[in-house]
Amino acid sequence: NEKQAAFGLLAAGIAHEVGNPLAAISSLVQVLNRRPADDYTRERLQMVDDQLRRIQGTLRELVDFSRPANKETSVCDLHQIIDAALNIAKYYKRNKGKQIQRDFETNLPRVRVMRDQLVQVFLNLILNSMDATEEGGIVRIETKRKNHLVEISIYDDGHGIEAAHR
Numbered sequence: 001n002e003k004q005a006a007f008g009l010l011a012a013g014i015a016h017e018v019g020n021p022l023a024a025i026s027s028l029v030q031v032l033n034r035r036p037a038d039d040y041t042r043e044r045l046q047m048v049d050d051q052l053r054r055i056q057g058t059l060r061e062l063v064d065f066s067r068p069a070n071k072e073t074s075v076c077d078l079h080q081i082i083d084a085a086l087n088i089a090k091y092y093k094r095n096k097g098k099q100i101q102r103d104f105e106t107n108l109p110r111v112r113v114m115r116d117q118l119v120q121v122f123l124n125l126i127l128n129s130m131d132a133t134e135e136g137g138i139v140r141i142e143t144k145r146k147n148h149l150v151e152i153s154i155y156d157d158g159h160g161i162e163a164a165h166r
Contacts, residue, residue: 009088012120015063016127019056026052027165071117075110078150082141085122092127097135103142108150125154132158 029049037045082102089095129139133156140155 009091011062012088012123012127013092015059016124016131019059020131022052022056022059026056071114073112073114075112076115076118077110078108078113078143078152079104081113081115081118082122082143082152084119085126086141088119088123089126089130092130094127094130098130098133099136099138101138101140103140105143105145108143108145111150122152122154129154129156129158132156132160134158 026049029045029052033042033045033049082104086100126139126141133139137157142153142155144151144153
C-alpha cells in the first residue's frame with residue numbers, strides 16, 4: 001500500500017510538472033497555427049502538435065495506471081477528503097513558504113462520492129493554486145452548505161492568467 005501510494009504521488013507530480021509546460025507549448029503551437037505560414041512551417045508545427053498529444057496521452061495513462069482501481073461510491077466526510085489531498089500536497093516542492101488556510105463549515109453533511117477520484121480532483125486544484133502562488137502566499141480552502149448542496153472553493157492570491165493567454 002505504501003509503495004502504491006508513493007507511486008501515485010510520483011505519477012501525480014510528474015503529470016503536474018510535465019503537464020503544465022506541455023499545455024503552454026501546445027497553446028503556443030495553436031497560436032502559431034493561426035498565423036500565415038509556408039507549407040514547411042505548417043508541416044513542422046503539425047509534427048510538434050502530434051508529438052505533444054502523444055506525450056499528453058502517455059501522461060494520462062501513467063496517472064490512470066497509478067490511481068487506485070476503487071470506483072465504488074461511499075458516504076464520506078468531505079473535510080477528510082480535502083485533508084487527504086492536503087497531506088499529499090505537503091510533499092510538493094512548491095508548497096514551501098505558502099500558507100494553507102482552511103475555512104470549513106461545521107456540521108457539513110456527509111456525501112456519497114468516489115473518494116479516491118475526489119481526492120485526486122482536490123489535489124490537482126491545490127497543486128495548481130500552489131503553482132500560481134508566490135512564496136509567502138496563501139491558498140484558502142472553503143466549504144459551505146447552501147440549501148441541500150455543499151460548495152467547496154479553493155482560492156489563491158496568485159497572479160492568475162493574463163487575459164491575452166486565457
